[in-house]
Amino acid sequence: MKIDEIKQQVEAYKAAGKSLFTTSSFQSHSLVLVHILSKIDNTIPVYFINTGYHFPETVRFRDYITELFKLNTIDLKPDVPKFMQRDPEGRLLFTSDPDHCCHLNKTQPMDAILLAHDVWINGVRADQSAIRAAMKVEQPAKHGCLRFHPMLDWNARMIWLYQKEHNLPKHPLEEKGFVSIGCEPCTRKLDPEMQEREARWFGMNKIECGLHTDLINK
Structure with a gap:
């Protein structure tokens, strides 16, 4: 969608x-x-979605951007404390069951937010993965909420051009080789043999956390 179309739909x-x-x-x-x-x-x-596992650089960047753009940013934290997020052997879930870790720290906390709102404006793009390429601009989510995907037809070049035109800041970890930045224990620098989102869950054969699979109705 073009920027004026996004504005019209939001309004x-x-x-x-x-x-x-x-x-x-x-x-x-x-x-x-x-x-x-x-x-x-x-x-x-x-x-x-503050999982408690973010890089310190991400948290500081969030605060900086919130002030710069004058955003109404709200921290959303998991309901289940970390000491309860362990497998039967006592290991934290990100080491043995990353899907369940993502569920507890990212997907589950969204339930209350979806219940409290009508429209989730979501920045997924079709060029990011096959799962996202199959999405539509508007799709129903859980609890009667509607997902609105205004960036679905944007690509990496369009993002870059907008960033350049508006002189948007860059996440400080990018200059260190990180491209897709998630939780610190699972994120790695991008290897030439990796797809971009594989760096988010290094070595786990995983490219989605559940936000765009569990919280969407096909």
Whole structure:
């Protein structure tokens, strides 16, 4: 969607009395959507899913961008404490069951947010994975919430051009070789033989956390 089309759709949702929110990982490419939304309505809640495992650089960058864009950023934390997130051998789940770890720390906390809002403005792009390529601009989510994917037809070059035009900051770990940045225990620098999102869960044959598989109705 073009920027003016995104604005028109967001304003149409608001005029219809819909409660809107977005989420952001505060990676460099994620800033395009929150920057666009900040120009439309910077009171729209921006939920940062704070797993407790983020790089310190990500948390500091979140705070910096929140102030720079004047965002309404809200920390969303898991309900299950870390001492209960262990397998039968006592290991933290990210070492043995990363899918369940993601469920507890990312997917499950979203339940209350979906219940409280009507529209989730989500920045997924079709060029990121086959799963995302199969999505539509509007799709139902859990609890009667609607997912709105305004960036679905954007590609990496379009993101780069927007970043350049608006002089958007870059996540500080990018200059150290990190491209897809998630939780610190699982994220690695991008290897030439990897696909971009494989670096998020190094060696785990995993490219999605559940936010875009479990929280979407086909």
